[in-house]
Amino acid sequence: MRGRYILLLAALFSCVSCLKDDNSSKTPHAAITSFTIGYYNVKFHDMNIHGRDTLVNIREGGVMYPMTIDQVNNRIFNMDSMAYGSDLSKVTSSVYGVGTIGYKYLDDPDVAYLWRSQDSIDFTRKIQFVVKSLDESYTRTYDIEVNIRKVFPDSLLWSGRDTVGFPVLSGIVSAVRNDSIFCFGTDTAGMPSVSFRTVTGGEWNGANHLSGLTAQGWNHRITVCSGKFYTVSDGSLYGSSDALNWTSVKSGVKSVIVSGEDYGELWVIGQDSTIMKSSDMSEWTTIQSVPEHFPDSAAVIFSYPLATNASLSRSVLAGIADDSLYASVWTILSGDTIWTQVDIPANISLRLPAKRGLTIMRYDDALFSLGNGLDGFRQSNDNGITWYMCDSFVEDYSSWNRYMQLPDELKGYGSDFTAATDNKGFIWIMTDDGQVWRGVINRLRKN
Numbered sequence: 001m002r003g004r005y006i007l008l009l010a011a012l013f014s015c016v017s018c019l020k021d022d023n024s025s026k027t028p029h030a031a032i033t034s035f036t037i038g039y040y041n042v043k044f045h046d047m048n049i050h051g052r053d054t055l056v057n058i059r060e061g062g063v064m065y066p067m068t069i070d071q072v073n074n075r076i077f078n079m080d081s082m083a084y085g086s087d088l089s090k091v092t093s094s095v096y097g098v099g100t101i102g103y104k105y106l107d108d109p110d111v112a113y114l115w116r117s118q119d120s121i122d123f124t125r126k127i128q129f130v131v132k133s134l135d136e137s138y139t140r141t142y143d144i145e146v147n148i149r150k151v152f153p154d155s156l157l158w159s160g161r162d163t164v165g166f167p168v169l170s171g172i173v174s175a176v177r178n179d180s181i182f183c184f185g186t187d188t189a190g191m192p193s194v195s196f197r198t199v200t201g202g203e204w205n206g207a208n209h210l211s212g213l214t215a216q217g218w219n220h221r222i223t224v225c226s227g228k229f230y231t232v233s234d235g236s237l238y239g240s241s242d243a244l245n246w247t248s249v250k251s252g253v254k255s256v257i258v259s260g261e262d263y264g265e266l267w268v269i270g271q272d273s274t275i276m277k278s279s280d281m282s283e284w285t286t287i288q289s290v291p292e293h294f295p296d297s298a299a300v301i302f303s304y305p306l307a308t309n310a311s312l313s314r315s316v317l318a319g320i321a322d323d324s325l326y327a328s329v330w331t332i333l334s335g336d337t338i339w340t341q342v343d344i345p346a347n348i349s350l351r352l353p354a355k356r357g358l359t360i361m362r363y364d365d366a367l368f369s370l371g372n373g374l375d376g377f378r379q380s381n382d383n384g385i386t387w388y389m390c391d392s393f394v395e396d397y398s399s400w401n402r403y404m405q406l407p408d409e410l411k412g413y414g415s416d417f418t419a420a421t422d423n424k425g426f427i428w429i430m431t432d433d434g435q436v437w438r439g440v441i442n443r444l445r446k447n
Contacts, residue, residue, distance in 0.1 A: 030099035030133040030140040032069060035076050037062025037123070037146065038092035043085040060086070062093075069142075076129070077145035084149040088123035099131040099140075153443040156427075158407040163436045165204035167195050171220040172432045174418040175229065181420060182229075182243050183430050184210075184222050192218055194243050199422040204436075212246035213238060223258040225266040226279070232256050237268060239281060249281050257295075257317060260302040260362055267301060275339070288338045293328050295319025300360040302367070306333075316342075316367065316384045320354045327352040327369075329384040342385050350386040352378060359419045363427060364441055368404065370429075374413045377404045407437055 041057040065078045082088075095101055095115060104112040106126040113119070121127070129142045151157065169185025176182070180198050187193040192215050193207040217234030224230075229240045230249070237250040250268075257267035257275075267277045273290045299319030306312045313334045321328040329352065330339045345351060352358075355371025362368075367380040369387065377390040379401060390404040406429075416432040425444035429437045 030097075030131040030138050031071065032076065032095060032097035032101065032129060032131055032142055034094070034096040035067045035069060035129075036094040037065070037067070037088070038094065040091045041087045042083045043087060057087075062091070074140065074142045075145065076142050078147050081147040081149045084152040086148050088146060088148070090120040091123055092118060093121060095129070097131055099133045102130045102132070104128055104130060149442075151442045152403070154401065154403045154441060156404050156439050156441050158437055158439040160407065160409065160435065160437050162197070162201075162438065163204070163434060165195070165197075165206050166430070166434055166436050167193065167204070167207035168432065168434050169193060169195070169207065170416065170432050172416050172418045172430060173220050173222050174420045174428065174430060175222045175224050176420050176422050176428075177224050177227065177229070177243075179423065181422060181428055182222075183418065184231075184243075185220070185432065186215055190215055196243065199424055199426065199428075208244055210240075210244060210246060212240075212248075219255060221256055221258055223256055223263075223266070225259060225263055230256055230266055230281075232268075235271060237281075250284070255296055255299070257299045257301050260300050260360065263301060263303060269296065291339070291341075293321050293324075293341060294330065294339070295321045295328050300358075302360075302362045304362065314383060318352065318358075318360050318367075318369075318384055320358055324354055327354045327358060331383060342383065345386050347386075350388065352380075352384070352387045357416060359417075361419060361421050361427065363421055364401075364444060366401075370417075370419055372414065372416070374406060374410055374417065376406055376411070379404065403441075407439070410435070410437060 039059055039061050042060050043057055060083065065080050065082050067076050067078050069076050094117060101115040102112050103115055103121065104127070105122070106128065112130060115129070123144070123146045127144045129144060131140045131142070132138070166183075168188060169183060172183060172185040174181060174183045176199070179200065180196055182194055182196040184192070184194045187207040192210040192213045194210060195204045195207055197204045213231070213233045219232050222229060222231050229243050231238050231246070232253050232255055235251065235253065236248045237253040237256065238246040239249045240246045252271045254269045254271045257269065265277050265279050266281065267275065269290060270276055275287045275290055276284045277287060278284045295317065296319065299317055301315055301317045303313050303315040306314055315332050316329065317331070317339065318327050318329045326348070329342045331342055332339045352369055353371060355373065357372040359370045360367055367384055369378045378387040379390050380387045390401055410429060413431060417429060419427065419429045421427050424446045426438050426440045429439075
């Protein structure tokens with residue numbers, strides 16, 4: 001025997017009607033006042049020294065996930081879900097209360113057990129705890145709800161959907177403004193076009209022709225600054241408020257340095273090989289001459305506060321220059337006057353490859369890159385200095401996230417694509433053959 005006994009249900013529940021007795025002298029004293037689950041294993045997949053998938057158990061304690069006791073509705077539950085992979089099939093518990101405490105499984109309701117601290121309880125089964133007052137005049141039953149995460153919180157989950165109305169566009173590029181995502185490119189008739197939709201739902205609205213831009217002169221780079229769209233065509237900077245109608249803003253511009261978010265300042269490279277910036281597109285400040293190895297039209301810029309000093313921000317710019325095999329990465333701190341190239345790692349495998357269609361996004365407090373061929377994400381946790389492949393099979397640990405994986409259907413895609421992040425925590429990837437994929441790390445989902 002494991003220290004249990006069977007209580008006849010007739011006796012156990014005979015005094016339930018005492019709940020409704022208004023006589024205070026007969027008020028029953030039966031309640032659970034504290035409930036804690038003991039230690040248990042959390043199973044997850046890891047990699048051994050040979051790079052092979054293996055199952056690992058980590059020991060956790062239920063004290064990390066406090067149980068809330070709802071005395072009104074007789075419920076005991078944890079508001080913070082336990083880790084994905086938690087094994088609660090044989091777990092002890094610590095229970096305090098007034099009265100004699102027992103429990104029963106709802107799939108075997110005719111049997112009840114006297115609770116003991118050393119009992120291994122199976123919380124994967126539906127279970128109730130039962131408390132009987134010492135005078136046996138009242139029985140109180142609590143429903144136990146132990147919540148476990150259904151999905152590993154760091155997993156990047158993808159859905160291929162919402163392609164209704166999405167056109168086939170060549171030279172596809174994207175931008176996010178407020179709660180909408182915009183895809184630009186050349187349609188099947190050779191016209192510069194855009195399709196857009198909200199990030200939360202709805203259909204794409206087909207290919208809408210752009211007014212004011214020519215297909216021959218447009219460089220297929222789009223950025224958003226202070227709520228407006230900007231691009232370069234025929235040696236001039238063009239702007240648009242609605243993504244459809246474009247007008248010339250400034251002449252003598254070679255390329256726009258694409259911002260990874262609504263940056264607040266627009267940076268451009270002039271045809272006179274200078275770097276300029278403006279916040280209103282009327283007054284322009286020349287920052288410096290374009291230094292050697294500086295990225296040209298395929299550049300992306302991000303700005304974020306320093307981890308050591310939130311009052312300062314760092315901007316990181318990366319792109320392709322000089323026909324090099326590796327991307328060129330530059331940085332500037334707020335208050336500095338010139339861009340400087342980041343240190344180049346001695347290990348060339350940690351450099352960012354200069355792939356066609358290089359795309360960089362800031363996501364989950366790190367930088368991630370993609371390039372044509374879509375072999376996978378590369379991640380940088382040191383402001384663009386070193387880049388590690390987010391390989392699902394690795395032999396040692398470093399800064400990468402092996403859960404940052406592309407959907408199988410996209411891996412190896414060899415034609416043009418575009419990627420963007422929205423304000424709901426999602427990554428969007430659109431391809432020139434009309435695919436639309438949306439992914440999110442579970443813990444970053446905002447809707």
